[in-house]
Amino acid sequence: MSYQVLARKWRPHTFQQIIGQEHIVRILKNALELNRLHHAYLFTGTRGVGKTTLARLLAKCFNCEKGATATPCDTCKNCIAIDAGRFLDLLEIDAASRTKVEDTRELLENVHYQPAEGRYKVYLIDEVHMLSGHSFNALLKTLEEPPAYVKFLLATTDPKRLPITILSRCLQLNLKRVEASQIALHLQHICTSEKIAFEVPALNLLANAAEGSLRDALSLLDQTICYCNDHITQKETEQMLGSIEQEALFNLLQALFNQDGAQLLAEIKHLSEYAADFQLALEDLLTILHRISIAQVIKDAPDHSPDIEKFAQCFSHEEVQLYYQIALIGRRDLPLAPNPEQGFEMVLLRMLAFKPVNINNPPAAKKIISPIKIKTKTETAPTLMIDNYNWAQLLPQLELNGLAYVLAANCTLKAIIENKITLILSTQHSAMCNKKLIERVEQALTRVFKKPMQLDIALSTDEIDTPTKQQQKIKTDRADAAKEAIKNDEDVRKIVDLFNATIDINSITAL
Ligand SMILES: Nc1ncnc2c1ncn2[C@@H]1O[C@H](COP(=O)(O)OP(=O)(O)OP(=O)(O)O)[C@@H](O)[C@H]1O
Ligand SMILES: [Mg+2]
Ligand SMILES: [Zn+2]
Numbered sequence: 001m002s003y004q005v006l007a008r009k010w011r012p013h014t015f016q017q018i019i020g021q022e023h024i025v026r027i028l029k030n031a032l033e034l035n036r037l038h039h040a041y042l043f044t045g046t047r048g049v050g051k052t053t054l055a056r057l058l059a060k061c062f063n064c065e066k067g068a069t070a071t072p073c074d075t076c077k078n079c080i081a082i083d084a085g086r087f088l089d090l091l092e093i094d095a096a097s098r099t100k101v102e103d104t105r106e107l108l109e110n111v112h113y114q115p116a117e118g119r120y121k122v123y124l125i126d127e128v129h130m131l132s133g134h135s136f137n138a139l140l141k142t143l144e145e146p147p148a149y150v151k152f153l154l155a156t157t158d159p160k161r162l163p164i165t166i167l168s169r170c171l172q173l174n175l176k177r178v179e180a181s182q183i184a185l186h187l188q189h190i191c192t193s194e195k196i197a198f199e200v201p202a203l204n205l206l207a208n209a210a211e212g213s214l215r216d217a218l219s220l221l222d223q224t225i226c227y228c229n230d231h232i233t234q235k236e237t238e239q240m241l242g243s244i245e246q247e248a249l250f251n252l253l254q255a256l257f258n259q260d261g262a263q264l265l266a267e268i269k270h271l272s273e274y275a276a277d278f279q280l281a282l283e284d285l286l287t288i289l290h291r292i293s294i295a296q297v298i299k300d301a302p303d304h305s306p307d308i309e310k311f312a313q314c315f316s317h318e319e320v321q322l323y324y325q326i327a328l329i330g331r332r333d334l335p336l337a338p339n340p341e342q343g344f345e346m347v348l349l350r351m352l353a354f355k356p357v358n359i360n361n362p363p364a365a366k367k368i369i370s371p372i373k374i375k376t377k378t379e380t381a382p383t384l385m386i387d388n389y390n391w392a393q394l395l396p397q398l399e400l401n402g403l404a405y406v407l408a409a410n411c412t413l414k415a416i417i418e419n420k421i422t423l424i425l426s427t428q429h430s431a432m433c434n435k436k437l438i439e440r441v442e443q444a445l446t447r448v449f450k451k452p453m454q455l456d457i458a459l460s461t462d463e464i465d466t467p468t469k470q471q472q473k474i475k476t477d478r479a480d481a482a483k484e485a486i487k488n489d490e491d492v493r494k495i496v497d498l499f500n501a502t503i504d505i506n507s508i509t510a511l
Contacts, residue, residue, distance in 0.1 A: 007218040010190060011053055013074060013083060018057075019186050019214060020178035021050055027173065028054070032061050032070040038171040040143055040152035042128075044159040045175030048215025051155040054175070055124050056082065059090045062151055063118035078118055089118040095135075096127040105138045111150055120151045128154040129161040136163055143169045177212025180204070186214065187221055196230055202237040209241055216273050245271070249285050250307050256323070256351055257314045264352060268345050278340035282331040282347065289324045296320065318461045322427060323351050354430065354459040370415070391423070392467040397448050404440035407432045409468040414458065421445060422456045426466075430459050483508050 012018050015025050024043075031037055041058065043051040057072075060082045064072035072079050081087035091107060107123070115121040125131070131139065143152060143166065154170060156162065184200075184207035191198045206224060210217035220241075224232055227240040248271040255264040271281065288308070295304050295312035304312075315323075330347030337343025391413035400408055410432070411423035425433060438455055445453035483505055486492055495501060 005219065006190060006194075006222050007048075007215045010218060012050070012057065013060075014072070015057065015070060018050060018054065020182050021054070021175050024054065024173045024175060028058060028061075029070040032068060035068060037062070037068065037151070039146045039150065040154065040170040042159065042162075042167070042170035042172045043153070043155040043175060044172060045157070046177060046213060047157055048213035048217075049175045049178060050214065051157075051175055052124075052126055054173075055126075055153040055155055056090075058153060059087075059120075059122040059124060059151075062120040062122060063087070063089065068119065081117075087118065089115040089121045090124060091122070092124045092126065094126045095130040105135075108138050108142050111142050111147065115149055120149055122151045122153060124153045124155070126155045127157070128166075129156045129158045136166060140165055140169075178214055180207040180210075180212075183207035183210055183212075183214060183217045187217060190218075190221065191232065196225060196232065198232040199234045202228075202232045202234040205234065205237050205241060211272075213273075219273075245281060245284060246288075249281065249288055250311075252285070252348060253288070253311055253315075256348070257311070259352065259355070261349070261352055264348055265345070268341070268348060272341050278344040279331065279334055281344065282327055282334065286324060286327050286331070289320055289327065293317070293320045293324065319355065321461050322354060322459060325427065326350050326354070354427075354433075392470055394448070395467050398441070398444040400441065400444055403432065404437045404444070406468075407437045408441050408444075409471075410466050411457065412464045412466050419449075419451055420454045420456065422458060424460045424464055425457050426464055427459045427461050433457050433459070479508060 015029060018025055041055070043055055045051055060072045060079055061070060062068055063078045063082065065076035065078055066073050074080075074083070078087060082090055085092075093107060111121070111123075113121075125139070140163075142150075146152070152170070154166075159167065159172070184204050187203040187206060188198070188200070191203070202224070203221075206217055206220045210220060223244070224237055224240055228236045248267060251267045252264060252271070255261075255267055272278075291304070291308050292311045292315065295308050296315075296317055326347060330343065330350070334340055334343040334347075337346065391411065394413070395408055398408060407425070407429075408423075410429045411425045414422040414424050416422075438457060442453060442455040445455060486503065486508060487505075492503070496503065
């Protein structure tokens with residue numbers, strides 16, 4: 001017999017088997033016993049806490065041949081068909097895959113036909129927030145005046161994305177994350193029934209890592225059973241959780257290397273399925289980046305894993321340094337984020353956004369035009385000739401002031417390709433790189449170039465030669481020259497000799 005994953009094998013078929021969610025079970029049982037049934041229920045809550053399970057169970061309660069009941073018999077034709085997923089009057093729609101209005105319409109059109117074999121015709125719409133606007137309208141129409149034999153069971157992880165018109169027509173049931181202690185006991189029960197030996201602390205670890213999701217807990221248990229060979233020990237469980245996380249972190253680095261935002265977000269979602277602690281995940285990411293950085297300077301160190309070696313070659317030194325810095329600051333700020341997953345996501349997205357550029361050694365794959373001629377189409381537009389490092393000449397023409405000027409003056413020009421201009425900013429000044437200032441510089445560029453310009457700012461850990469630095473250098477050069485001139489001035493010398501005076505060199509400044 002093929003192996004059935006635990007989450008499916010252990011899907012509850014009765015209210016007694018539901019772990020947690022006591023408040024919901026109570027409402028539903030009472031409604032069934034008093035025969036006060038609503039025509040539309042909306043199950044909400046995070047993933048894997050029992051939304052679909054409860055909705056199917058309710059469909060069985062509605063249709064058991066014993067009568068609408070809180071204790072379906074599980075032996076009648078209808079109960080068996082529902083448990084096997086082949087009951088004609090239970091229409092399951094996964095809105096995540098059927099979002100087109102025709103699909104929903106097609107299903108809802110049949111609403112006026114009586115149930116084929118059961119008491120109620122039950123529409124179970126999973127991930128209902130994914131329906132398109134038109135589909136919502138089709139659903140809404142039916143929800144307004146449903147025939148007495150129709151029940152709607154809607155489920156979503158994201159009720160905020162449902163129109164108020166739908167929300168107001170449903171009885172909303174909010175499922176909670178399940179307590180770790182309850183999950184741990186459930187895992188113990190499953191292991192005992194499956195004849196799998198275990199150490200209690202190992203199952204506690206899994207329960208904690210699942211963060212309230214029973215589905216996550218069960219899929220972690222599946223993996224642990226494979227890893228530990230039917231005897232689940234604490235030590236091996238720790239190792240396994242660590243190695244899953246490690247693998248996920250390497251996948252994140254791969255997504256960064258590919259500059260693939262969608263892949264990055266998917267990997268974070270995957271990581272969130274078992275990483276109970278994003279603070280720890282960031283710490284581990286820092287350790288990995290540190291090891292990569294070491295591997296970049298010491299070749300063939302014995303403790304380098306192939307993954308570390310690979311990334312040591314994929315990334316430039318600057319990239320690793322920058323990612324480290326971003327992770328470090330991200331770890332500090334994580335407690336300020338609305339929730340740790342969101343904070344972690346932003347840290348990684350920041351890494352994706354700020355790719356440092358090494359000016360001395362630009363990546364070969366990217367075309368950089370130098371010197372750059374800006375061609376303009378209209379006769380009146382100025383033809384600017386700018387070489388790669390002549391940002392200082394262009395800057396005054398932008399007529400910027402305030403912080404936008406400070407930002408631009410601390411940048412250097414990397415390339416202008418068509419209407420896209422890339423500047424480089426030292427990571428030291430990265431705090432200035434905010435959207436508002438970038439927009440102001442962009443507007444000024446648009447005005448000077450007389451066409452819409454798009455500005456990209458890349459961060460670099462290298463020393464860069466910016467207008468600000470050039471001005472500072474001019475100032476210090478002038479001050480040095482002034483100092484020299486005063487020291488060598490005939491009259492000054494005479495005064496020094498005559499009065500046995502000293503010159504306070506630091507009081508000499510240049511204008
Ligand atoms: N409250 C619960 N009690 C017992 N088992 C549960 C519970 N919630 C989830 N499970 C287990 O997790 C599996 C998946 O649950 P279910 O499909 O009901 O989750 P869901 O809330 O619909 O998740 P999703 O948002 O991902 O659709 C079930 O088959 C069952 O094994
Ligand atoms: Mg579900
Ligand atoms: Zn039955």
